[in-house]
Amino acid sequence: MDTERIVRTFVEYYEELGHRRISGSTLLPPPGDTVLFTTSGMHPITPYLEGRPHPLGRRLVNVQRCLRTTDLDEVGDSTHLTVFEMLGTWSLGDYGGSRSLDWGYRLLTEGLGVDPGLLHATVYGGGDQVGPDTASLRRWQEHGVPVELTVEDNWWSNGPVGPCGPDSEIFLWTGDTPPRSTPTRDERWVEVWNHVMMHHRRLDDGRLVPLPQRNVDTGLGLERLASLLQGKSSVFECDVFEPWRRVVPSLWPLDEPSLRLVHDHLRSAVVVVGDGVLPASTGRGYVLRRLVRRVLTVLWRDDPSRSLGDLPDELVSHTLDRFRQEGDPGHVRRLLVEEEDRFGRLMERGRKVLARLRFRGPLGDDDFHYLHDTHGLPRDLVMRLREE
Structure with missing residues (x-):
């Protein structure tokens, strides 16, 4: 059924x-x-x-x-x-x-x-x-x-x-x-x-x-x-994920836990954009931003050249249709790629900032506040960059 x-x-x-x-x-x-x-x-x-x-x-x-x-x-x-x-x-x-x-x-x-x-x-x-x-x-x-x-x-x-x-x-x-x-x-x-x-x-x-x-x-x-x-x-094996299971593994070879996260977060990002939300630093837009960034963190872990621009329109269209949304798949994908570019630039800037002598040791709350307020680096991203 x-x-x-x-x-x-x-x-x-x-x-x-x-x-x-x-x-x-x-x-x-x-x-x-x-x-x-x-x-x-x-x-x-x-x-x-x-x-x-x-x-x-x-x-x-x-x-x-x-x-x-x-x-x-x-x-x-x-x-x-x-x-x-x-x-x-x-x-x-x-x-x-x-x-x-x-x-x-x-x-x-x-x-x-x-x-x-x-x-x-x-x-x-x-x-x-x-x-x-x-x-x-x-x-x-x-x-x-x-x-x-x-x-x-x-x-x-x-x-x-x-x-x-x-x-x-x-x-x-x-x-x-x-x-x-x-x-x-x-x-x-x-x-x-x-x-x-x-x-x-x-x-x-x-x-x-x-x-x-x-x-x-x-x-x-x-x-x-x-x-x-x-x-x-699992829910990821039911019929609504069939196009994702068929397309994504050949596009981005990943282990099963990573595939599940990519399937879920990208699908969710498409639906959120389909309801008119844009990436932002607060509120609903920040939830969308977190979804996209978590996907990119997984994709770039093994291959920094991977891009959301490779995401087929088929998956975007299937998701919009599934949730009865009338968005343009091309527009959705362009927005995701723009957010990818923004995140890539932030990652590069973050690496340069964290390379400074001041940030090589243990970080306190004042450091995290400074990195966020001055350089736009949220705590979770700082911790991720320090693990590289």
Whole structure:
């Protein structure tokens, strides 16, 4: 089952259950949101989770592109990506969590063909202000799915204040043996789908108060789900990365961890540019700059002559099409090459500055501040150049 069919199956299933599809927004969050990029499907609809009536009703489904900078250092493992697509559903004060879990179980096992014996769930076990989620526990027991109770792992929040609530996560067994242990004790249980019973708001003082309506917010990563359904050992082996796996290794011979980073970061950079972000020294532009520079650091490690100008338009076009963006592949590639040239000049200047006697010994905070403020050399780049 390729990703297009997975998306179609997911959306049509929920449309048959009365959900209306809403258009996935860009990576840029709505005005007033404090995050740099959209990190989940719920960001664009936060006002409706807090009680504002949605023009399409109380049952929604969508496919949202997301970017998570918190996963940058985890990229390269089998499940994490910087930019990915999130399949999501919402009940805005309509049905409850138990029904959401029923529908999710049925879609996984009947619609997507997952073996029920390979599923495990986790459920909120209770805390100081909210008791255990006994409704979700009973529902999983009725389906014969084993359940593990946790506290911190099954409480979802969007930050220190704001909408929050207990959640129930669905895991799929990926080991070569029959399922064993539990999700918190064996990493071969991979999280597939999270159902959040978003009933509360956390205040500045830590107290929880009820939201105006009791919502359910669910989300599952498309690329991760696709890799599991396609029997692949990592997200980088699912069908959306097929053009990258076919083209990049012959263009730039790299080891597997380096290939994964290059695939992820270049793909993410294309999507970020496709949403109108330009490289900069702060904010969203700096995230884009970091992505490009991390790629170049890997490429130049073995061969300084490698260039993003060699990146085929095919990969840029495939990525823009995949994320439903209307950018010009040539423009995207030119922008990446301009950033490459800028980084190359900065690297050369940095080598000359760090060759001075003053910077040959241990560096203190004053040195790092000087190098950044006077020469535009961020700390991570300084450390990288000193390792050469």
